[in-house]
Each structure stands twice: as structure tokens, then as C-alpha cells.
Amino acid sequence: MERNSRTVSAEDRDLIFLKNNILIPEGARCCSQHLDDDRLTKSAIDKVAPFSIKSKQFGSSDVQSLISGWQILFEQQKRFDFDNPLSLSDDEYQILTSLTKVQFDDLASYLFASNIRNSSNRSIRTALAILLCKLRLGLSLSILAVLFQLLDK
Known part of the structure; x- marks a missing residue:
């Protein structure tokens, strides 16, 4: 040890x-x-x-x-929790966003350095994940709201 x-x-x-x-x-x-x-x-x-x-x-x-x-x-527990490093595997990151976990973290670090802030509904990481899922999977905002357990669309 x-x-x-x-x-x-x-x-x-x-x-x-x-x-x-x-x-x-x-x-x-x-x-x-x-x-x-x-x-x-x-x-x-x-x-x-x-x-x-x-x-x-x-x-x-x-x-x-x-x-x-x-x-x-x-x-x-959330369905897709991009704020918790334990909740999704690297493969799941790639399937959902087309980025590895390391690439996602790197991209998120640029957003943290910008003027973008967390909101009461979602974190910066969740907002980024929703955008990437939307671009990769082409799901409607209503479906994404259900998957990410968001109250409003």
C-alpha cells in the first residue's frame, strides 16, 4: 500500500x-x-x-x-450525470457525445474559463453534454429534457 x-x-x-x-x-x-x-x-x-x-x-x-x-x-442518481466522474464510462462518453472523457473534460475546461456560468437547472458540463448529444444523436429537446431529467425544456 x-x-x-x-x-x-x-x-x-x-x-x-x-x-x-x-x-x-x-x-x-x-x-x-x-x-x-x-x-x-x-x-x-x-x-x-x-x-x-x-x-x-x-x-x-x-x-x-x-x-x-x-x-x-x-x-x-441521474440517467446521464456528466458532473459525476464515476457515473459514465469512457465508452459511454463516446457513444453519447463522440468525445472521450478526457476530451470532454478538456472542452469543458475552456467553458469554465469563459463567462458561461452554471444555472439553477443545469451545470456547464450538463449543458455541454446536452449540446453534444443533440449534435451527435439528433434527438429533440423534449427527449433530451427527459434523458437529462430537466424540468423545463
Whole structure:
């Protein structure tokens, strides 16, 4: 383990438990190369494998806490979330926008340096993603509003 290892966040531990059925103990650490913005990368989460198989008994408060955490996770989940680096793979970026994740980030950095600002409805990254999806896929604004979960078109 590297010296600059970091503690795995509660959100990432919950996500791994939900996605991979693997319980990561509180205080577990990982190398910083597996992190992006203090969150585990999608590829790191996909590579998690059990070290050993043990039974764990959960109390009612543990189960309620897990269910509450999952509810919050699902309520916050967007169909296409270009603001969260973990939500879409590089392939998904290319399919939707024709740009890799790195190219998308580079293009977005130019917009951050401009006078364009986030709005109450969408971030700069989401606005860029909508434009690129519109150009690449030719979808109507109504369909894009549904896919990006926007209240107004």
C-alpha cells in the first residue's frame, strides 16, 4: 500500500456493497491512484473482489441505515450525470457525445474559463453534454429534457 493511501468513503463502501455484494469495512484504505476527486474510480469499483468470505449478521438499525443510504443514492442518481466522474464510462462518453472523457473534460475546461456560468437547472458540463448529444444523436429537446431529467425544456 502506498504511503499516500486514502480511506474509502462511506458512499463508495455503500456503492460497492450494493453493486458487488462486498462489504468494505469502515476505515479501509486504498491507493490514491484509484481515486478521482476523493472517490473511487469506476474501474477501481469494478475490480473490487472479495479477499475472504465471511458471514456478517446485521442488526435492524444496520439494515435501516443501509436502506436509507440506498434510497439517498437512488434519489440522487441521474440517467446521464456528466458532473459525476464515476457515473459514465469512457465508452459511454463516446457513444453519447463522440468525445472521450478526457476530451470532454478538456472542452469543458475552456467553458469554465469563459463567462458561461452554471444555472439553477443545469451545470456547464450538463449543458455541454446536452449540446453534444443533440449534435451527435439528433434527438429533440423534449427527449433530451427527459434523458437529462430537466424540468423545463
